[in-house]
Amino acid sequence: KTHDAQKTASTLMGTEVPLNDRCCGEAGTFAVSRPDIASQVRFRKEEEYNKGLEELTGEPTAEKGKVKMLTSCPACLQGLSRYEDDTGVEADYIVIEMANHLLGDGWQEQFIERAQAGGIEKVLL
Known part of the structure; x- marks a missing residue:
């Protein structure tokens, strides 16, 4: 969270990555405790999402595997x-x-193999 996400993603992809603003309405217990408000927030996000997709592709839907929405929030x-x-x-x-681009295909399997064959020396959170 110390780097500009849009700049990081653009550098990673080698092209300008547009920012898609608005909250998705899922934060914590928001959708459970205030579904009335969360539904409106989700509606606004969906509008922004569709607008961004149309600007990016010229179409209302994307071909499977051609467009990704990236986030750092579960x-x-x-x-x-x-x-x-x-x-x-x-x-x-x-x-x-980032790991897919920097480490290539199969990085997840390699990580698991290394972790199972002696563990990991250092972990940063």
């Missing part, structure tokens, strides 16, 4: 995943996308 990942069936846009963590 609640947002859950909320953004709700749009995938309607839009074709996959939601994922920005750190996963």
